[in-house]
Amino acid sequence: MTEIATDYPFPPVTADEAAERYRAIAADRPMTRTTMPFGGDAWVIHRTEAARAMLGDPRFVREPFRTGERVVPYFVEFPEFLRQTLQFEDPPHHTKLRRLVQKAISPKQVKAMRDSAVAYANQLIDDMVAKGNTANLVHDYALPLPIQMLCNLLGIPAEDHEKFEKWASSTLAVAGMSEDEMVTNMAELYMYVVNLIQLRREEPLDDLISSLANARDKDDTLTDEEILPIAMLLVVAGFDNTANFITTGIASLLQHPEQLELFLTDPDGLAPTATEETLRHGRFSLGIPVAGAGALVPFVATEDIEIDGQLVAKGDAIMIDPAATAHDGIALPDAERFDITRQNNPQLTLSYGLHHCLGAPLARMEMQVALAELFKRLPQIRLTSAPVINYDHLSQPITRLDATW
Amino acid sequence: MPKVFYTQPDGTVVAVEGSVGDSVMATAVRNGVAGVVGQCGGSLSCATCHVYLDERHADEFGEVGEDEDEMLDCTASDREHSSRLSCQLLIGEGEVHVTVPPEQL
Numbered sequence: 368m369t370e371i372a373t374d375y376p377f378p379p380v381t382a383d384e385a386a387e388r389y390r391a392i393a394a395d396r397p398m399t400r401t402t403m404p405f406g407g408d409a410w411v412i413h414r415t416e417a418a419r420a421m422l423g424d425p426r427f428v429r430e431p432f433r434t435g436e437r438v439v440p441y442f443v444e445f446p447e448f449l450r451q452t453l454q455f456e457d458p459p460h461h462t463k464l465r466r467l468v469q470k471a472i473s474p475k476q477v478k479a480m481r482d483s484a485v486a487y488a489n490q491l492i493d494d495m496v497a498k499g500n501t502a503n504l505v506h507d508y509a510l511p512l513p514i515q516m517l518c519n520l521l522g523i524p525a526e527d528h529e530k531f532e533k534w535a536s537s538t539l540a541v542a543g544m545s546e547d548e549m550v551t552n553m554a555e556l557y558m559y560v561v562n563l564i565q566l567r568r569e570e571p572l573d574d575l576i577s578s579l580a581n582a583r584d585k586d587d588t589l590t591d592e593e594i595l596p597i598a599m600l601l602v603v604a605g606f607d608n609t610a611n612f613i614t615t616g617i618a619s620l621l622q623h624p625e626q627l628e629l630f631l632t633d634p635d636g637l638a639p640t641a642t643e644e645t646l647r648h649g650r651f652s653l654g655i656p657v658a659g660a661g662a663l664v665p666f667v668a669t670e671d672i673e674i675d676g677q678l679v680a681k682g683d684a685i686m687i688d689p690a691a692t693a694h695d696g697i698a699l700p701d702a703e704r705f706d707i708t709r710q711n712n713p714q715l716t717l718s719y720g721l722h723h724c725l726g727a728p729l730a731r732m733e734m735q736v737a738l739a740e741l742f743k744r745l746p747q748i749r750l751t752s753a754p755v756i757n758y759d760h761l762s763q764p765i766t767r768l769d770a771t772w
Numbered sequence: 773m774p775k776v777f778y779t780q781p782d783g784t785v786v787a788v789e790g791s792v793g794d795s796v797m798a799t800a801v802r803n804g805v806a807g808v809v810g811q812c813g814g815s816l817s818c819a820t821c822h823v824y825l826d827e828r829h830a831d832e833f834g835e836v837g838e839d840e841d842e843m844l845d846c847t848a849s850d851r852e853h854s855s856r857l858s859c860q861l862l863i864g865e866g867e868v869h870v871t872v873p874p875e876q877l
Contacts, residue, residue: 419801423813462817466842469817473846474877639877711804720813727811727818728848731877 375399375411375691379656386651386703388659389413390696397675398685406440409665409684410677411691415698415713417675418687422720427666427685429455429722440665440684452600454664454722461721467582467589468597468725471520471575477728480516484733487515488740496744501751504768508741509613510536513606513733520605520729521598522567522574527559534559535602560598564591575601601726609730611764613737616645618754618768619652619705620738626707627742634743638735641707645734647693647714650763652705653754662686663718689716748772774863778805778823779871796858796868797821807872814859819846820876821858826869830854833861849873 371391380388392399397417398410412418421427431437432445433455439445449455453464470476491511495502502508514532517523523531537544537552544552564580571577579594620627620641630637650657665686668679679685694702698713717724724730741748748770755767773789776799780786786806790799800808800821809820816839825833833856836844840860844851850873858870 416802419813462815465817466839469819470842470846473843474819474848474875475846477877478848478875710806713801713804717811719811721815721817723811723813723818728820728877 375413375659376401377659379658382651382654382657383703385657385659385690386694389691389694390702392659393691393695393697397677403440404442405444406438406684409440409662409686410679411662412674412685412687413691414675414695415692415715417677418689418692418715419719420674421666421679421685422687422715422718422722424672425458425721426669426672428457428669429664429666430457431667432665437667437684440686441662442660448596448599449603452596453725454600458721464589464593464597465721465725467579468575468601471578472726472729474728477732480519480729481732481736483519484512484516484736485740488512488736489744492740492744501769501771504617504741504770505610505614505766509617509737509768510606510610512613512737513609513730516729516733517601517605520575521601522563522572522576531556531559535606556602557595557599560595561591564594564598604724605726605729607764608762609726609733611762612645612649612730612734614754614765614768615649615653616641616734616738617741618750618765619645619648620707620742621748621750621770622654623652623705626705630707630738631742631746634739637707638739639731640709640712641738642731642734643712643714644705644707644709645738646716647709647712648702648705649716650690651694651703653765655754655756657690659691660688661690662688663715664722687715687718689714689718745772774865775867776800776863777867777869778808779869780807781872781874790863790868792863792865794863796823796861796863796870798859799863800858805872807876808858809876810859812859816840816843816857816859819843819848819857822847822849822851822873822876823856823858823861823870824852824854824873825856825861826871827854829868832864832866836860847873848875848877 373392373395393413397414398412402408432439491508495507518528534552534556537549567577568580571581665684668683670681672679693714717727751769751771754765757766776788776790778786788803797810801810811820812818840857
């Protein structure tokens with residue numbers, strides 16, 4: 368038997384080989400110390416249990432990144448405005464802000480938004496069908512759905528949706544805007560949100576900006592400086608990733624006929640597990656090469672801490688590679704398989720612990736609705752070309768998915 | 773070793789061995805018990821480890837705290853008087869019986 372390479376990171380290989388390598392790496396060690404393109408060295412965790420232990424341990428913090436004391440070790444330089452968001456706050460300030468926002472994107476609230484998501488998905492499908500029998504599913508379906516949901520959540524009035532979409536999309540990988548255009552769009556978006564906060568302070572409605580603008584935490588109210596980064600974080604994180612997950616889910620099903628056939632027997636019933644499997648296996652099921660790299664935002668150890676037998680020294684940066692943990696060969700058997708019926712799916716793509724994805728319930732609901740509605744309405748849909756992927760962007764999103772029905 | 777019994781919405785019961793001091797949520801997650809997500813790892817910010825605590829334990833675990841109370845209002849399945857977040861239920865020497873709600877997300 369040939370020995371499987373356990374180097375990490377590793378260059379693009381077939382998805383099967385990547386899964387095999389991830390399994391061998393995780394069997395060999397819980398984490399690897401690696402030098403990131405920016406910000407120096409960091410530990411990258413490969414095993415699910417070790418990842419959960421780190422993400423659930425409050426001794427790993429992000430304060431040094433927010434204050435600028437440390438550069439964030441990552442694949443790209445982190446923009447200043449992102450380092451001022453909730454992601455980089457630690458308790459207790461983080462706890463106060465996070466709960467306020469979480470209540471607006473809680474499982475209960477998101478459940479209440481589901482009907483409007485179903486209606487909007489169907490409206491998008493109606494529009495596609497009215498135009499003919501082909502569509503680019505990124506542009507015509509996967510992107511508009513989360514944008515609409517985000518507008519509803521934040522309370523962007525219907526007449527402003529178009530403007531908002533233009534500003535918010537300027538941050539997208541698919542937009543391809545020049546730096547100047549992007550800066551102008553972001554500045555306009557900032558001013559718009561500032562005005563909206565002011566408006567909602569005076570006349571609150573039933574939306575997230577209103578509840579933040581009027582939230583009281585003991586004697587404090589949130590200042591504009593506190594609300595703005597939260598709103599901007601939701602805009603930046605709120606639909607780009609979700610859209611990409613939706614597209615990945617659709618493409619994965621269309622490329623696995625036996626799984627699609629199964630899905631079509633009960634789209635509503637299988638949408639939740641198909642969604643989790645898309646989050647877990649994602650890029651592995653698209654028929655494209657997969658590289659052994661990729662990680663969620665890092666933390667810093669505040670003291671010497673042992674994780675899964677490995678000492679992480681005080682001051683060390685550490686992060687998890689969710690593609691690695693999803694294929695560690697320990698948490699899941701047959702991790703290399705795309706299986707939309709998996710009941711136990713310990714994926715960490717939306718992270719875990721204090722800093723798990725704030726919009727996780729919303730992202731999941733949108734994915735479930737998008738998959739179920741599309742295949743219920745157009746069960747005969749099929750791809751007309753391979754997914755187009757932008758490899759220059761950090762998240763390597765699918766920018767075009769052409770289909771016919 | 774203390775045991776935790778998780779009754780699923782369809783009535784099946786999953787019994788898992790736990791350790792004193794661990795939470796009912798962490799024990800479920802570690803053992804892959806379906807229906808308990810616990811995405812925030814016990815930091816009271818996700819409302820996805822909701823369970824209904826069996827009446828026999830009514831006096832065994834502490835009162836619902838202020839933060840837990842707030843998050844219990846955010847659960848996907850309806851809150852009932854026996855509702856708890858399982859990250860706040862720490863296993864003692866005896867058995868624990870909980871029912872998993874129909875939905876967490």
